[in-house]
Amino acid sequence: MSIELSELPKTALFSFWARVADAQSSSSILNDKYAVSIAPCIENAVGKIEVPPAIAAGSCMRAKTFDEFLRRSLEMFPQSTVVEIGPGLDSRYERLGHKVSQWIDVDYPEIISLRRKFMSAGTGERVYSESTSTDPTPWIEKIAKSDSVIVIAQGVLQYWRHEEVKRLFSAAALSAPYVHILFDSMAPPLVHVNNKKNKTIRLCPDYKWSVWNTSRIGDGEDFRVDVIDEKNFMDMDKSVKEHMPFKDRIIYGAPVIRNFYRMTFAQVCPA
Numbered sequence: 001m002s003i004e005l006s007e008l009p010k011t012a013l014f015s016f017w018a019r020v021a022d023a024q025s026s027s028s029i030l031n032d033k034y035a036v037s038i039a040p041c042i043e044n045a046v047g048k049i050e051v052p053p054a055i056a057a058g059s060c061m062r063a064k065t066f067d068e069f070l071r072r073s074l075e076m077f078p079q080s081t082v083v084e085i086g087p088g089l090d091s092r093y094e095r096l097g098h099k100v101s102q103w104i105d106v107d108y109p110e111i112i113s114l115r116r117k118f119m120s121a122g123t124g125e126r127v128y129s130e131s132t133s134t135d136p137t138p139w140i141e142k143i144a145k146s147d148s149v150i151v152i153a154q155g156v157l158q159y160w161r162h163e164e165v166k167r168l169f170s171a172a173a174l175s176a177p178y179v180h181i182l183f184d185s186m187a188p189p190l191v192h193v194n195n196k197k198n199k200t201i202r203l204c205p206d207y208k209w210s211v212w213n214t215s216r217i218g219d220g221e222d223f224r225v226d227v228i229d230e231k232n233f234m235d236m237d238k239s240v241k242e243h244m245p246f247k248d249r250i251i252y253g254a255p256v257i258r259n260f261y262r263m264t265f266a267q268v269c270p271a
């Protein structure tokens with residue numbers, strides 16, 4: 001192995017190897033063949049990990065939902081600049097982004113190094129922004145003049161502090177006349193349970209941010225969040241949900257718990 005990943009960038013390996021395993025299965029959720037094609041290179045560079053089936057299923061279900069949200073957003077605003085924060089080794093650009101005029105990847109330097117080396121350049125403007133902080137200024141300065149921007153934050157905001165999340169939404173709201181933001185979030189009890197479990201099986205850094213109601217993220221702030229669509233795992237097709245362990249389907253299907261984790265497609269604008 002030639003690159004040593006620190007704790008937070010290392011979480012990129014879980015979703016990457018989850019997509020590889022999924023694409024090689026007979027009943028794939030995402031069918032990410034591009035991930036399979038670069039898997040030997042990634043294994044040589046940073047190693048391979050075995051991902052627990054439940055985590056792998058959830059990761060691919062999340063990616064599939066975000067892909068669907070992005071398609072819908074691009075149908076509304078085809079000339080958008082897409083900013084993906086913390087993409088890790090996700091090949092969303094390879095799956096959906098080749099016709100996008102500008103695509104900006106924002107991640108840690110070691111992840112950007114891997115993306116430059118192994119991910120495709122595409123036909124539009126591909127911009128890489130190295131960042132070790134949550135300050136949105138560096139990537140906002142890279143956005144070409146555009147009437148619309150789509151910000152993707154998949155599996156990212158949970159690791160941020162409350163004020164950092166607010167700063168992202170505030171900056172995004174001012175980045176273009178029309179701004180969509182795609183993100184996922186957890187309710188406080190789920191963050192507590194996951195962090196408690198994480199102390200026994202250290203899979204990732206502790207989560208910091210949680211929210212009960214995503215439509216109220218902008219309450220009292222200088223931005224407004226208008227939810228266009230919101231989904232949880234139980235909203236997906238039956239054939240997709242069946243990839244989840246039966247116990248998880250029962251738990252996440254319970255009315256009280258159903259929306260403890262949700263994936264959100266929203267518009268953000270100045271208040």
